Amino acid sequence: DAGVIQSPRHEVTEMGQEVTLRCKPISGHDYLFWYRQTMMRGLELLIYFNNNVPIDDSGMPEDRFSAKMPNASFSTLKIQPSEPRDSAVYFCASSPKSGGPYNEQFFGPGTRLTVL
Amino acid sequence: AQSVAQPEDQVNVAEGNPLTVKCTYSVSGNPYLFWYVQYPNRGLQFLLKYITGDNLVKGSYGFEAEFNKSQTSFHLKKPSALVSDSALYFCAVRDSGGSQGNLIFGKGTKLSVKP
Numbered sequence: 282d283a284g285v286i287q288s289p290r291h292e293v294t295e296m297g298q299e300v301t302l303r304c305k306p307i308s309g310h311d312y313l314f315w316y317r318q319t320m321m322r323g324l325e326l327l328i329y330f331n332n333n334v335p336i337d338d339s340g341m342p343e344d345r346f347s348a349k350m351p352n353a354s355f356s357t358l359k360i361q362p363s364e365p366r367d368s369a370v371y372f373c374a375s376s377p378k379s380g381g382p383y384n385e386q387f388f389g390p391g392t393r394l395t396v397l
Numbered sequence: 398a399q400s401v402a403q404p405e406d407q408v409n410v411a412e413g414n415p416l417t418v419k420c421t422y423s424v425s426g427n428p429y430l431f432w433y434v435q436y437p438n439r440g441l442q443f444l445l446k447y448i449t450g451d452n453l454v455k456g457s458y459g460f461e462a463e464f465n466k467s468q469t470s471f472h473l474k475k476p477s478a479l480v481s482d483s484a485l486y487f488c489a490v491r492d493s494g495g496s497q498g499n500l501i502f503g504k505g506t507k508l509s510v511k512p
Contacts, residue, residue, distance in 0.1 A: 285440070312498065323505060324441075324487065329498040337498055372440055382429055382491050383448050386500065388440035 285389035287373050293395045299361040302392045304373030305354055311378035314386060315348055315358050318370045330356065331378075363396045370394070399424045401490045403503035410478045410510050418473040418506045420488030427493040430471040431500070432462055435485040444486075447471060458482070478510045 286305040294300055306313045314329040328338040333350045341348070345364070350356040360367055370393050374386040400423045410416045422428055429448055433441040445456025452464045462473045473486060488503040 314498065324502045326498075326500070331498070374441075382493065383446070385431055385443040385446055386441075387443070388433075390438075390440045 285373055285375055285387055287371075287389035287392050289392060290390065291393045291395075293397065294363055295397050296364055297362045298396075299359065300363045300367075300394060300396075302358040302371050302373075302394070304356045304358070304389060306356070306373070306375030307377075307387055308354070309377060310375035310387070311353075312376045312384075312386075313350060313356050314374040314376075315356070316372040316374065316388075318372060318391070319368075324372075327358070360394075363394075365396045368394055368396050399490055399492050399499070399501045401488050401501050401503040403486075403488055403506045405506050406504075407507045407509065410508070412480050412510050412512050413477050416475050416478040416482070416508065416510070418486050418488075418508060420471045420473065420503060421469050422471060422488070422490040423469060424490060424492040425494070428469075428471075429491040429493060430462075430464065431489040431491075432456065432460070432471075432473050433487045433489065433502075434458075435487065435505070437484075441487060444473070478508075480510050480512055483508055483510045 288303045315327040318324045327340045328348045330350045348358045370391045372391045374388045376384045376386045402421045431446045432444040435441045445454050447454045447464045455461045485505045487505045489500050491500045
């Protein structure tokens, strides 16, 4: 399996622009997670989906952030408008349903976002 | 509320020496505990987990971790460190009564192994 795939790997944009991050989970995984990693705040869970349905979005910082999962093999995280404080590494992760809470999560390589 | 603490921002070890990366946790029920490693410019990789049973858990790359319920700890260990073990290590916890999504990560400990 190719693992979790994220694109782009690096994104540099200017403040006010729309940014879209993409994720393809591991085939057959029912859960998909979006995280943000910064030096100051560490690893933060933004939102997660189960069977394409958002379950918990309490970590989404504000209305500028939105996430969708139109099908089992694709998810997007959108920031509109972007701000310099959004600069971070954004990770997507997935996990299978079988085994429930015993399961580890499988992480993608991340997207490094820089907002100028 | 669930929480996990990694009290050391950085651990320095000489190659060949044993290493320990500390983790303590707080949950209301029984804990499910995980260790992940992150190499530079990479995503997190799963190392090992404790669900139930034997308190000593063995994982990838020669790592092991010991679950101690009375001390609410899950320290990561390796008998002989390698320079290639240098990376960022994350401890994570989930309450047994929690949902599959509710995995709480520590802030990470940077491990530096010198030749």
